[in-house]
Amino acid sequence: MQHPRSLLAQVFGFDAFRPGQEEIVQAVLEGRDTLAIMPTGGGKSLCFQLPALCREGVTVVISPLIALMRDQVRSLREAGVEAGALTSGNTDEETEAVFRALDDRRLKLLYIAPERLASGATTQMLRRVGCGLIAVDEAHCVSQWGHDFRPDYLRIGDLRRSLGVPLAAFTATADEETRAEIVNRLFEGREPATFLRGFDRPNIHLAFAVKDNPRRQILDFAAARRGQSGIVYCGTRAKTETLAQALCEAGHAACHYHGGMEADERRRVEVRFQQEDGLIVVATVAFGMGIDKPDIRWVAHADLPKSIEGYYQEIGRAGRDGAAAETLTLFGPDDIRLRRGQIDEGLAPPDRKQADHGRLNALLGLAEATGCRRQVLLRYFGEDPAPCGNCDLCDRPALLFDATEAVRKALSAILRTGESFGAGHLIDILTGQATDKVRQRGHDALPTFGVGRELTKPAWGAVFRQMMGRDFVRPDPERHGALVMTDAARPVLRGEEGVTFRRDSVAAAGPRPAVRALVSDEDAPLLSALKAKRRALAEAAGVPAYVIFPDRTLIEMAERRPATLDEMAQVSGVGAKKLESYGAAFLGVIAGAATPLHPQRMRLAGKPAGALFDRLAEAQLRLMRGEDGTGKPLSLSQSALRKIAEARPSTLSDLDRVGDLGPAKLERFGPAFLAVIAEE
Known part of the structure; x- marks a missing residue:
């Protein structure tokens, strides 16, 4: 085996390793499972390319993009290294040349896309050509908590187990949660030799x-x-x-x-x-x-x-x-609204959506930072650096103010309204805007109503944005974007900690530009949830989303918020068939689980006869065993009740004819039914 330092100079032309490279190279050379988190530009690729030249057999490199593979293969070949890639972008001649080199045992590095692992033939081929090491580039793609999840990366653990060879995984960005999932998915919970080489790019x-x-x-x-x-x-x-x-x-x-x-x-x-x-x-x-x-x-x-x-x-x-x-x-505010909507409209489970909202909060914290941005950035990745002197806030410090009282007012408004509303409604309460929504819910009587009149509505928007940036509050996807308080906010609410915010962000918050949004800020999270449900139904049925419901129907649902199937039937675009097929599913998104309706009752959904049907059914239930509750049980079919509700007979003979009651049922139910119809 050639010494790695001699190859470093001979092949790659470097006199010395970059900081942190040598011990990673040594771990990979020794055949230890390895996880290396290194900053972009820190020389990750050399940490698996150099050991590949020193080890026996071929090293397979799993990489996410064709362009990345092509560039690395070209650079290696120019340095005199036998390397090749099997990608969908290959010509037949290129693919044939790679297989010849593999069969001749000349190839030292073989780059493949993770999608190729779906074929069992790939594993057989790698075993046949003597694969001795698996290197995974951009390993964060294996994590569903990360920022670039690729499902095919989940097959890498199976490949490693099948080949029985060591695995080296590399990435530039992975927080603690993502690192834990990389270990679980790729190394099946066994702790690899882990190298965290810092995230700072001071230049x-x-x-x-x-x-x-x-x-x-x-x-x-x-x-x-x-x-x-x-x-x-x-x-x-x-x-x-x-x-x-x-x-x-x-x-x-x-x-x-x-x-x-x-x-x-x-x-x-x-x-x-x-x-x-x-x-x-x-x-x-x-x-x-x-x-x-x-x-x-x-x-x-x-x-x-x-x-x-x-x-x-x-x-x-x-x-x-x-x-x-x-x-x-x-x-800007529109960006945040877009990113929130993308999270809420996704098909991820609630805990994943919560985590994604937390990650977006962390990014807002960087955007609204009160001091050195590099400190905020690197603390997110678990480091604690000194101020960098190479960011806009080190160049020109932000204007700050004590926002403790404003934050406590906002948190109080959130808690007093049951953590059930978004920022728009909360700002109306704080600024004393007695909107219809505020009055209908009695929120104009809250102690927090009007306590924030010292700030404008846009300024309060900036305060709420900075509260999210500190992760004091998060939108709850299961409650259509209602803001809920996190544990980080409790010391502030109790008066144990103060809060400093940027005055320039609050002062610069002017009226929003006159851009017509599909719905108000308050209704946007619900619209996102309705779109997510539509997307899931459309994918299951194999049809375009608009076939389920067009956008304008979902917008009306978000604005009107129907609470029953009768109210849902009043929404434009919800016909009888779609109400039957999808009404309960969308009502479940808006108002929770919908009470199922008998098919005969469903035919009257949204019609005046529907309410009459319900009252007739109640009267029938009350009189099923007679006025004293001791008679023989009698009842009408649901079909008969529907016909009576539609016809609205005014005499006993008409009632008997429409519903085909017969003497016994007519005697028991007739007068009560006519009384209900007369009241209607």
Whole structure:
């Protein structure tokens, strides 16, 4: 076996290991199961490539993106290493060449996508060619709590067990919960040799800004860095195209990239970005994981990312050469509403949604930080650094104020309303707005009604946003976004701790722009929950979502909040068949479990005859054994009750004819039924 230090210089051209690399390489060389968390740009790939050259057999590298595999294989071949990849992007000739090299036992590193593990033939092939080590890149993809879950990663544990070889897993971002799941999924609970090599990228300048003409903000940021390679991340595919066009019109070399493009188009963008200096790519998060370009000088987020893990993974693509790099992340209320909606509309179980809301809160805490951003960021990953001097808040400290009293007022309003309402309703209470909703629930009589008039409604919105950033409150997905207090808030409520917030965020909170939303802020979480139910039903039936109900029907449900199937039948777009098929399911989302209706009663749902049917049924139940409760049991069929409710007879003879009662039933029920009909 060749010594790794000699190969480090001979093959890779490095005189020495980077900090933390050597002991990881040694653990992998010794055949120990290994988990290494290293910052992007910290040299993760060398930690499995170098041992692969020293060990017997082929090392299989499981990697999530074709671009990532191609880049690493190309770099290895240029360094004289026999490496290959089996991907869906291969030509027949490329695939044949890889299999020849495997059969000849020449190949040292074989890159494959996790999707290939679905085939049992892959395991047989790896056993046949003498696989001696499994390396997993971007290991956080195995975690359902992480920011980039890939279901096919769950098969890696089975592969490891089948081959009986050591496994080395690598990732750049994994909080404690994600690390625990990596250990459980990949190493089946057995503790690997774990190396936590720090998350800090001190060369990257961190900055956030509240959205204020975001297109102009991005154009200005790019203009100040003209000629430098950069990435702009956007929340939607459409925005990548319009923003790329705006950058081109401003004289920049720019192109867009998103998952809806053809594979060849995406590949052309990737190749251009690798080869051209100064190109800007405007992209969704589909771009970047596989890009090993060392001289990206800046990364901007035109929209708020999904989580701190996602944010750090994305900005980590800048400055991988160690030289100075810059970032800018824009955020605003609409971003937060979008991200909350994406969580609520997902099909994840409630505990996963709660965790995702907590992760979004952590990102808001970074966006609304009162001191050094790098401290907030690295504390999230379990580190406790000194102020960095390389972020916008170290450059220019934020204006702060004592928000203890405001937070206590807000928490009091949450608790006095039973933790059952969102920020919009709570702000109406605090500012003394006697809306219909406030009056109907008696909340204008609460001690907290009007106690927050010193702040405007937008300013209170900024306070609630910063409360979420401190994780004092979280939306409850099971109660349609109602804010619930966390344990972190209890010392503040009890007066044991004070709170400092940013005054600039509160002072800058002006009226919201006149953008027409589908529903009010209060109804948005319920609309998300209804969409999630629609999506699940549509997927189960194999039909487009709009076939179940169109958006306008769900919007009306969210606004009217029907409590019964009768009320549901009054919603536009809910016909008799759809009420029967889906009414109870959607009512369950809005109001909890729906009381099932007899099919005959269901035919009257939403009609005036429905209420009459219910009263007739009550009268029948009361008189089933006669007035004194000792008579022979008598009853009408549900069909007869429906006919009577629809016809509304006014005489005993008409009642007998419509319902076919007969003498005994007519005597017992007739007068009572006619009295009920007359009252109606």
